[in-house]
Amino acid sequence: MSLLEARDITKKFGGLAAVSNLSFNVNKGEILGVIGPNGSGKTTVFNCISRFFPLTSGELYFKDQRIDELPAHKICDIGIGRTFQVVKPLKRMSVEENVMAGAFLRTSSMHKARLKANEIIEFCGLEKYKYREAKSLPIPLRKRLEIARSLATDPELLLLDETCAGLNPKESEEAIALIRKIRDAGMTIIIVEHIMKVMMGISDRILAINFGSMIAFGSPQEVSNHPEVIRAYLGDAYA
Amino acid sequence: MKNFNLALKILLVVIAVILPLVIKAPYQLHIIILIFIWAIIGTSWNLLGGYTGQVSFGHAAFFGVGAYAAGLLQFHLGVSPWWGMLLGPFAAMVISLPIGLIAFRLRGPYFALAMLALGEIFRLLFINLAFTNGAKGILIMPEITSKMFYYYVGLSALALTIGITYLIVHSKIGFYLVSIREDQDAATSLGIPTTLYKNLALLPSAFFTGLAGALYMNYVAFIDPNIVFNLSNISVMAIMVVMLGGVATTWGPTVGAAIYIILGEVFRTTLGSANVLVFGVLVCLIILFLPNGIVGELDMLRGFLARKKEGAAGGVKI
Numbered sequence: 001m002s003l004l005e006a007r008d009i010t011k012k013f014g015g016l017a018a019v020s021n022l023s024f025n026v027n028k029g030e031i032l033g034v035i036g037p038n039g040s041g042k043t044t045v046f047n048c049i050s051r052f053f054p055l056t057s058g059e060l061y062f063k064d065q066r067i068d069e070l071p072a073h074k075i076c077d078i079g080i081g082r083t084f085q086v087v088k089p090l091k092r093m094s095v096e097e098n099v100m101a102g103a104f105l106r107t108s109s110m111h112k113a114r115l116k117a118n119e120i121i122e123f124c125g126l127e128k129y130k131y132r133e134a135k136s137l138p139i140p141l142r143k144r145l146e147i148a149r150s151l152a153t154d155p156e157l158l159l160l161d162e163t164c165a166g167l168n169p170k171e172s173e174e175a176i177a178l179i180r181k182i183r184d185a186g187m188t189i190i191i192v193e194h195i196m197k198v199m200m201g202i203s204d205r206i207l208a209i210n211f212g213s214m215i216a217f218g219s220p221q222e223v224s225n226h227p228e229v230i231r232a233y234l235g236d237a238y239a
Numbered sequence: 240m241k242n243f244n245l246a247l248k249i250l251l252v253v254i255a256v257i258l259p260l261v262i263k264a265p266y267q268l269h270i271i272i273l274i275f276i277w278a279i280i281g282t283s284w285n286l287l288g289g290y291t292g293q294v295s296f297g298h299a300a301f302f303g304v305g306a307y308a309a310g311l312l313q314f315h316l317g318v319s320p321w322w323g324m325l326l327g328p329f330a331a332m333v334i335s336l337p338i339g340l341i342a343f344r345l346r347g348p349y350f351a352l353a354m355l356a357l358g359e360i361f362r363l364l365f366i367n368l369a370f371t372n373g374a375k376g377i378l379i380m381p382e383i384t385s386k387m388f389y390y391y392v393g394l395s396a397l398a399l400t401i402g403i404t405y406l407i408v409h410s411k412i413g414f415y416l417v418s419i420r421e422d423q424d425a426a427t428s429l430g431i432p433t434t435l436y437k438n439l440a441l442l443p444s445a446f447f448t449g450l451a452g453a454l455y456m457n458y459v460a461f462i463d464p465n466i467v468f469n470l471s472n473i474s475v476m477a478i479m480v481v482m483l484g485g486v487a488t489t490w491g492p493t494v495g496a497a498i499y500i501i502l503g504e505v506f507r508t509t510l511g512s513a514n515v516l517v518f519g520v521l522v523c524l525i526i527l528f529l530p531n532g533i534v535g536e537l538d539m540l541r542g543f544l545a546r547k548k549e550g551a552a553g554g555v556k557i
Binding site: 050052077088092100113 | 414425
């Protein structure tokens with residue numbers, strides 16, 4: 001069963017179509033990777049799903065419920081969590097408070113929110129930094145905090161936007177281990193990432209886009225051998 | 240440490256309660272009552288400007304409407320202005336609502352500008368309306384003249400304001416308000432309806448500022464539009480009180496109000512007409528060297544020491 005389904009979604013900024021007539025679906029429990037060269041519209045797709053941008057046309061369905069007309073804050077409520085490529089920690093709050101701010105979506109009790117936050121902080125390996133102010137954390141931990149905060153809202157679908165960007169190889173390995181751990185806990189994930197090796201390794205299916213349109217959609221093997229994908233990344237000579 | 244803090248708070252309350260039994264001089268009591276009124280305004284402003292990050296340049300609108308609600312009750316209907324302590328806060332909430340509903344949908348300085356306009360609109364409106372007795376203002380004959388009575392009314396109103404604000408800030412709502420201040424996009428991504436929560440900060444803020452206004456009317460017994468809707472002496476002063484004491488702290492506005500009023504009085508009595516100049520320079524210095532306000536800097540120092548201790552125990556690295 002499809003958890004999320006996009007039908008012909010289009011997003012135009014003035015005359016420029018950042019995303020045009022894109023259709024895809026995400027199955028429950030899988031990791032869908034979204035790849036594409038810089039400026040191909042990956043983050044715009046995320047912003048459309050999470051309703052930060054209104055769609056120009058097309059329809060989005062989550063669990064067979066239409067979501068492209070909901071207000072942005074409702075998206076999280078129905079079970080879609082997201083992180084940001086440029087991390088947005090709640091700077092002057094501690095790590096624990098950041099995660100609690102997420103946990104408050106499902107409870108109003110201070111005590112329950114704190115318990116939930118602590119559980120997630122441990123899951124994400126942030127116990128050591130629990131009382132640190134978010135602004136004092138280095139980038140890898142901020143990215144991790146970003147994930148922890150959206151996990152606290154109990155999502156069924158998690159949108160991860162470039163969780164490994166700006167990390168060194170060792171740090172991205174740790175990040176990937178965390179993503180696998182989240183998947184094993186039963187979460188469905190859509191992930192945007194630049195590092196091909198990472199994407200090929202963890203994605204069940206891959207959606208490749210360029211200039212806002214789909215150029216390939218299928219298993220990592222199919223996509224990486226697809227001539228359009230090779231052309232988009234390496235140029236005509238290699239296709 | 241926790242016991243020490245609790246003991247300190249109890250001591251403070253005891254001192255506050257028995258103070259007017261010790262200090263009987265009307266002048267000193269007058270100063271303390273003014274401090275209470277300013278502490279209420281500052282604490283209300285702090286909920287909206289400090290915790291939620293929505294800076295208002297027009298809290299005089301709420302203060303003035305609260306004061307006039309009490310004054311007009313007496314002026315037109317002959318009803319005791321004490322009923323204004325009930326009507327004033329609600330009147331302030333009613334005028335805050337349209338501004339919040341419209342301006343909070345936008346980002347950027349629109350709310351601050353809308354509030355700036357609101358304060359001035361009310362000032363001009365109340366000067367020119369016959370209903371409000373125009374620039375002549377409203378004079379009432381207070382039934383009670385004992386300073387001690389106003390001291391306790393002011394103290395209770397302040398306690399109520401700080402208590403309710405504390406409860407709001409230390410709940411889910413408080414977490415949401417601070418999240419909105421820190422990053423509105425992140426807040427939205429966590430499912431926080433930002434417009435709603437900004438309004439949930441504005442309403443109590445307007446409510447308690449209106450309460451301070453109604454108290455002012457009852458205490459001072461004379462108001463006119465240029466006093467209660469004053470931009471620099473009310474709206475900007477509210478911001479100064481909070482900045483000086485400590486933005487987004489429980490006790491900051493109260494400490495700020497105390498220092499502001501006392502320093503203002505001292506300078507006024509000793510320096511003659513140079514008092515405003517010296518006062519201005521001092522404010523600049525404080526903002527330069529204590530950017531977090533007095534209570535804010537103390538909190539930072541305490542946090543720094545706590546972390547140092549923790550670090551020595553081998554807890555935190557990096």
